Amino acid sequence: MVDCHAHVFPPKIAPKLAAAIGREFGTRPAGDGSAEDLLKHLDRAGLSHALCFTAALRPDQLIPANSWMLSLRRAHSRLIPLGTVHPGHPSWEAELDRLERNGIRGLKIHPDLCGIALDSPRWNPVWEAAQGRFLMMIHMGPIKKAGATLSRPRDLALILKRFPGLAVIAAHLGGLYLWEETLAHLAGLDLYMDTSCCPGVVPEPAFAAILKRHDPERILFGSDYPLFAPDEQQAALGRLLARIGMPCEKVFRNGASLARRLQTDGFPDLAPPPGH
Template sequence: MRIDIHTHAFHNKIADKAVHHLVDHYGITPVGTGKADDLIERLDRAGLDKAVVLAAATSPSQVIPANNWAIELKKTAPRFIPFGTLHPGYDRNGEELERLAANGIRGLKFHPDFQGFRMDDPAFYDLMELVDERFICMFHVGDDLPPDLNPSCPKKMAALRKTFPKPVMIAAHMGGLKQWEYAIEHLAGLDVYVDCSSVMDFVNDDLLERLVEAFTPDRILFGSDYPLYDAGKEIQRISQRLNMSEERLDAFLSRAGKLFG
């Protein structure tokens, strides 16, 4: 099963607003509308079977609406694997985990930069105490700020992995967006998966090869970061830059499937 491990699709009522927010933050013009039907069309063109759809509650009050959307997608969109979300400021995270599990949600997305907390915040550690091996955890890591000032960074991600060994953890953007030297230093060799979303525009061939060597191919998952990028074009870019054979490319695109049994 070929999977795009890192996408975002929004309810039609908020898709335009959500996409504009991405533009404001990243300064990248999205290729997609952020709507489910557009994502499915791109999966078809890319030869992908499914996409993990991610959302992160930007405030405690958004936890329930965001998870309602994930549960709706789980029931109505078989091409999607929706992840839920929690927030350290929400006071019923334990109950919400049970609701997500009861509705077949297999993963959680955390984006400290958007959600307004630091990855090393004690309140976030309290939240992570509630998470067990039922859930795959995807973390946004890195950004333009220096690592010590950034809400998320490879060093904080490494500390989190060491403290909480149970869940499968994925450090997005090859372990740290625009912080790849720190990702190699702090995350290589740990029990952490990474994805290649939002990476190709920012790394040269030498750094890309060093990242692959540091994390090893069996720990690198394909992610497009739709609606910022198109899956088919991202597959073409990374496969060409790493000179992948058809067999190696199929293994790369299918690797995330093993996480979901």
């Protein structure tokens, strides 16, 4: 079994970032955000691997973030890192080449935190470049003041229509607190959705309706570590699935096949090309 949604940070800043995430959500984080602590949580939950990531919220963060993910892949075989991309960086296309050359096949983007709406045309070259090459993990939602968010399910549905070769995981069941919109626009489409932040939050009728319309093999377990502990989220999701009459194995087994697609061998070079 695989945790398909975990954040891991460089050692010097991991505790600080984990604490900041906890403050944002009004809760004490379950972990310190380090790779070593995540591995302990995976063992406690009986999980073999985790998809893990960070995101470039500014252009200048792009290369350091990807270098950290590459070093993580080299150091920990149980962690499957995703790179990131920021359309404001002048060499983002070369960064995709570097990631691909070093065996990373996924990208994480966070429209709300980088301040570029999901439906912005600035992302179009990224979608075009990622088709057939990278799995995109896209943070979706949440609703903020006055119902605003920069990453809505309806916008993702339009992107998938325009870029049919794009492989996507829509985090937080398509959009945190936007599950009616997920049901209307994303359920049934050719994409994955993960369950991070959903157990104990998503209304059971909404969850049942989405799973009735969406292929259950395209639903992925994700804990959102370090905010939550994988074992606790695993148990909570199992209870939620049982209450709506969905066998747990229909969801919990899906991450393993996805992980096999993303896990490749070899580390030809970890540095950006000269002048990059």
